[in-house]
Amino acid sequence: MEKHFLADMTEGTPTFKSEPWYNPYGDCITYKMADEAVVADRVDEWLTVYNSAVDNRPIGFQMKGVHAIITKFGVDGLAVSWKSNAQGVKSISVATLLLAAYEQGPRTMSRRKAYAGAMCPSDKTIPADDLQAA
Amino acid sequence: MADDFACETIDPGDPTGAKAKAIFPGDYTTRLFKYSPVDYWNLIAAKHVLEHTERIFFGVRELNEGGWCYTGRPIEWYIKEGVVASFPDNMVFAVYLNPNMRVYECRAEYVADDDPHCPNDWQTRYRGLTWKSTS
Numbered sequence: 001m002e003k004h005f006l007a008d009m010t011e012g013t014p015t016f017k018s019e020p021w022y023n024p025y026g027d028c029i030t031y032k033m034a035d036e037a038v039v040a041d042r043v044d045e046w047l048t049v050y051n052s053a054v055d056n057r058p059i060g061f062q063m064k065g066v067h068a069i070i071t072k073f074g075v076d077g078l079a080v081s082w083k084s085n086a087q088g089v090k091s092i093s094v095a096t097l098l099l100a101a102y103e104q105g106p107r108t109m110s111r112r113k114a115y116a117g118a119m120c121p122s123d124k125t126i127p128a129d130d131l132q133a134a
Numbered sequence: 135m136a137d138d139f140a141c142e143t144i145d146p147g148d149p150t151g152a153k154a155k156a157i158f159p160g161d162y163t164t165r166l167f168k169y170s171p172v173d174y175w176n177l178i179a180a181k182h183v184l185e186h187t188e189r190i191f192f193g194v195r196e197l198n199e200g201g202w203c204y205t206g207r208p209i210e211w212y213i214k215e216g217v218v219a220s221f222p223d224n225m226v227f228a229v230y231l232n233p234n235m236r237v238y239e240c241r242a243e244y245v246a247d248d249d250p251h252c253p254n255d256w257q258t259r260y261r262g263l264t265w266k267s268t269s
């Protein structure tokens with residue numbers, strides 16, 4: 001294995017984590033279920049499905065335009081899926097964001113299938129405070 | 135957290151002028167290193183594409199202003215932990231940058247029918263082609 005150009009800037013032991021996370025540089029939520037390279041299958045301007053480069057099975061997705069969705073629906077509009085802990089930190093369900101994105105486009109069979117596939121493993125939440133675009 | 139890493143690439147605003155700096159944000163690369171090792175290793179392919187770019191597209195998002203997509207073809211990439219494979223002929227490697235030239239996404243896409251250096255549906259998903267290699 002060749003030396004990584006960032007090798008001198010990183011330390012620790014990598015451990016794959018199957019968890020959605022908000023990428024502020026792309027204003028997108030990324031979720032991968034397997035530590036494999038992905039081939040993108042763009043569904044629409046909100047959703048891209050990740051297929052495995054190993055065997056082409058779906059292993060995740062990228063949801064784009066997160067702030068546009070939140071701006072349109074408002075955080076209160078997503079309140080049904082909020083969770084709040086004792087410190088008042090709120091989380092937003094990824095599945096609810098996906099559902100909101102689905103409602104923005106045409107109700108075609110291909111979109112319905114793609115969004116359903118993305119929502120199945122998306123019973124996850126992201127802290128609302130993390131959703132700050134860079 | 136790692137520092138940002140800059141690499142020189144074609145300036146999408148002035149492709150024939152001086153090189154621009156594309157930034158791999160430290161928090162982004164740290165996240166990949168810790169939790170998504172294969173994506174971390176494929177940053178090597180991303181750097182290769184930024185340094186040996188075949189196409190640059192602008193307007194990569196409908197809902198976010200600006201942004202760029204650089205495409206190219208690495209010789210190899212990591213498909214799973216510890217497994218290196220030749221990069222497939224029917225794919226291009228795409229590196230997405232935001233308007234501040236920060237890298238935020240690196241992945242393979244199937245090639246378009248009309249141009250083996252473009253991702254499929256490039257005519258409709260991007261606002262346009264900024265630059266193409268002549269070699």
